[in-house]
Amino acid sequence: MSIPADRMSPEERRAGASLASIFALRMLGLFLILPVFSVYAKTLPGGDNLALVGFALGAYGLTQAIFQIPYGIASDIFGRKPVIVIGLLIFALGSFVAAWAPDMNWIIVGRVLQGAGAISAAVTALAADLTREEHRTKVMAMIGSSIGLVFALSLVGAPILYGWIGMGGLFCMTGGLALAAIILLLKAVPPAPPTNGHEKLPLRRVIFDKDLLRLNLGIFVLHIVQMAMFVVLPHALVDHGGLEAASHWKVYLPAVLVSFAVMIPAIIAAERKDKMRPIFRAAIGLLAIVQIGLLFFGQSLWTLSLWLLLFFVAFNVLEATLPSLVSRTAPAAAKGAALGVYNTTQAIGLFIGGAAGGYVAQNFGDNAVFATAAVLAVIWLVVANSMNFPRPRTAPAATQTV
Numbered sequence: 001m002s003i004p005a006d007r008m009s010p011e012e013r014r015a016g017a018s019l020a021s022i023f024a025l026r027m028l029g030l031f032l033i034l035p036v037f038s039v040y041a042k043t044l045p046g047g048d049n050l051a052l053v054g055f056a057l058g059a060y061g062l063t064q065a066i067f068q069i070p071y072g073i074a075s076d077i078f079g080r081k082p083v084i085v086i087g088l089l090i091f092a093l094g095s096f097v098a099a100w101a102p103d104m105n106w107i108i109v110g111r112v113l114q115g116a117g118a119i120s121a122a123v124t125a126l127a128a129d130l131t132r133e134e135h136r137t138k139v140m141a142m143i144g145s146s147i148g149l150v151f152a153l154s155l156v157g158a159p160i161l162y163g164w165i166g167m168g169g170l171f172c173m174t175g176g177l178a179l180a181a182i183i184l185l186l187k188a189v190p191p192a193p194p195t196n197g198h199e200k201l202p203l204r205r206v207i208f209d210k211d212l213l214r215l216n217l218g219i220f221v222l223h224i225v226q227m228a229m230f231v232v233l234p235h236a237l238v239d240h241g242g243l244e245a246a247s248h249w250k251v252y253l254p255a256v257l258v259s260f261a262v263m264i265p266a267i268i269a270a271e272r273k274d275k276m277r278p279i280f281r282a283a284i285g286l287l288a289i290v291q292i293g294l295l296f297f298g299q300s301l302w303t304l305s306l307w308l309l310l311f312f313v314a315f316n317v318l319e320a321t322l323p324s325l326v327s328r329t330a331p332a333a334a335k336g337a338a339l340g341v342y343n344t345t346q347a348i349g350l351f352i353g354g355a356a357g358g359y360v361a362q363n364f365g366d367n368a369v370f371a372t373a374a375v376l377a378v379i380w381l382v383v384a385n386s387m388n389f390p391r392p393r394t395a396p397a398a399t400q401t402v
Helices: 010-041 050-078 080-100 104-116 120-129 133-188 203-208 210-239 249-272 276-296 301-329 332-364 366-384
Strands: none
Touching (some): 010 104, 010 120, 010 133, 080 133, 203 332, 210 276, 332 366
16 A cells, blocks of 8 residues: 655664664664773773773774775675675674683774774665655664663663673673674665665765765764763763762663653654754754853753753754765765765764863863863854755655555
């Protein structure tokens, strides 16, 4: 029977749910490691070297940045699913190496291999392939929401699991989840459409396209702000909110969950009512307001919780709309390449945000971090005001044979 164009088809819903689950399985393992890794590192030879510990954490993002574009291009040529399977196998191998690692050097090797399984571009390109434009942002929101949810859950579950199975067990669990994601990919994700074969890819056009540059600037700024903000926010929750570190999840988890409830109507309005432009700009503006609020009005637990909730609203809306806009703006033959550039820019933003946030906080204080983040968000808003948004296409109704 006929499926109205404003409703997702069963295949689109299945694609969104299964790809979001693949992202969640992979990211859950990564997030579970973060809250307890610095404690575990002290038990290993070389773990008293903070530079090595920091590099072990950052090595994943570094190799992600290197491999996103090659994986994206390969998915344009050879197909999405084979590239995703290879990436997940490499990621699982890195997890098992890290589980076995007798010292920090081998931990770094494992983290480098984990990062070399850079499947984000291929997965988001597959999501774009399997959905119509009018529903693409919803699917990207499903993927983004799954990441936010497992991040919040990891803050609660990591200390408990670490106590039960140790860091080696957590790394093995990470590898096992990656292998489970392969099974899910092959069994649950609908068949991908044909690739463009060995057609010459307009990579130069992808890199220098003005609207794609604006979108890549956006994800770069968004993740600089995110990482810089979380360098100092935990201290603010302790110093101004009186909340011990072990209880921070009591703020994070409700903020993430409530932000989903606010984000969903915004995404629906952006797609069904052609409100992408104002909602996108409003989310960037809200990101700037949050940083200004933290700068001047973040001296209590309640105000910090409010600004954190508003941050997650803005972050989740932007995290869902940005890859959707990239996939709609990019040339059809280079969708994976465009998303590879996008994910590379994201990874660089994460790295620079953490490093720069720590430097600014160390030398100029926590408030300087919020002020810098506010300035960056305002610059992004100015740039976004001159961006050409893809015009919505009127797609034919999807059909389903019954």
